[in-house]
Amino acid sequence: MSYADVNGLHLWYETHGSGRPLVLLHGGYGAAEMFAPVLPALAQRRQVIAVDLQGHGRTADVDRPLRYETMAEDVAALLRHLDLSDVDVLGYSLGGGVALRTAIQHPGLVRRLVLVSTPCRRQGWYPEVLAAMAGQDERVGERMRGTPPHELYARIAPRPEDWPRLWAKGGDLLRREYDWSAEVAALTVPTMLVYADADSIPVTHMAEFFGLLGGGRRDAGWDGTDRPASRLAVLPGLTHYDIIAAPALPAAVLPFLTHEVRAPQ
Structure with a gap:
């Protein structure tokens, strides 16, 4: 476990395993511990670098x-800071947005990108999810005291009293409109999208996002010659909230990270 002083931030990260680096970016109001159920499977094959945003x-x-x-x-x-480039990045939900922006803003640093339960525009969430996001503020944070995310924050945060502040700033972020469709369409980083079949994101947006990456446009051919560099996985029997802990997640992701894929055309 270490800290790096970057951009005026005392940024925490920890490393596990060995091999090609894989950066993990957690979801909103969480921490690297979100990946604990799948970390052993990932760290068996990769050097995992888990970051607290x-x-x-x-x-x-x-x-x-x-x-x-x-x-x-x-x-x-x-x-x-770690003198790394050409790394793989996996982000979940909020962390997926950060991972996607990392690949857009710094494509030379990212070899492959995995986005779990992540839309490419704000309107990609279900309307009821957007409504819940719009209502997040300090009062909601106070009501969340005693929940598992708060208990973790209270145990590990440098300033546990900042919990309501995190919800206020998180709500401000989640209310902001964004649409990264054009930048996604221009990405050259091989990308895998992973969703639950009962996610907070409709299947129509999953297909839209996949299409922007070059997927779903034609038959791959009997020998797979026309297979796109992008990948799409919809994992059954899961939701936005438990996909991150499911054994099916590393089982789906590791082949994409470890096998050769054709570069986008």
């Missing part, structure tokens, strides 16, 4: 808003 987990907040773009800059700065 700004204001989350062991990384104290600083005087700037929470934004996908600035958190992506933090991840890029950490990779440079």
Whole structure:
């Protein structure tokens, strides 16, 4: 477990295993511990670098808003601090947005990208999910005291009293409109999208996102010659909230990370 001083942030990260680096970026109001159920399977094959993003987990907040773009800059700065490039990045939900922005803003640092339960535009969430996001603020954070995410935060955060502040800043982030469709369509980083079949994101948006990456446009051919570099996995019997702990997740992701894929045309 270590800290890196990047962009005015005391950024926490930990490493497990050995091999080609795989960066893990957690979901909102969480920490690297979100990956605990799948970490052993991933660390058997890769050097895993799990990060606590700004204001989350062991990384104290600083005087700037929470934004996908600035958190992506933090991840890029950490990779440079560690003298790493050509790494794989896996992000879940909020962390998926950060992972996607990292690949968009710093494509030379990312070899392969895995996005778990992540849309490419804000309107990619179900309407009821957007409504819940819009209502997140300090009062909601207070009501979340005593829940497992709060108990973890209270145990590991440098300033546990910042819990309501995290919800206020998180709500501000989640209310902001974004649409990265054009930038996604221009990506050259081989990308895998992973969703639950009962996710917070409709299947129509999963297909839209996959199409932007070059997937779902034609038959791959009997020998797979026309298979796109992108991948799409919809894991059965799961939701947005338990996909991150499912054994099916590393089982789906590791072949994409370890096998050769054709570069996008």
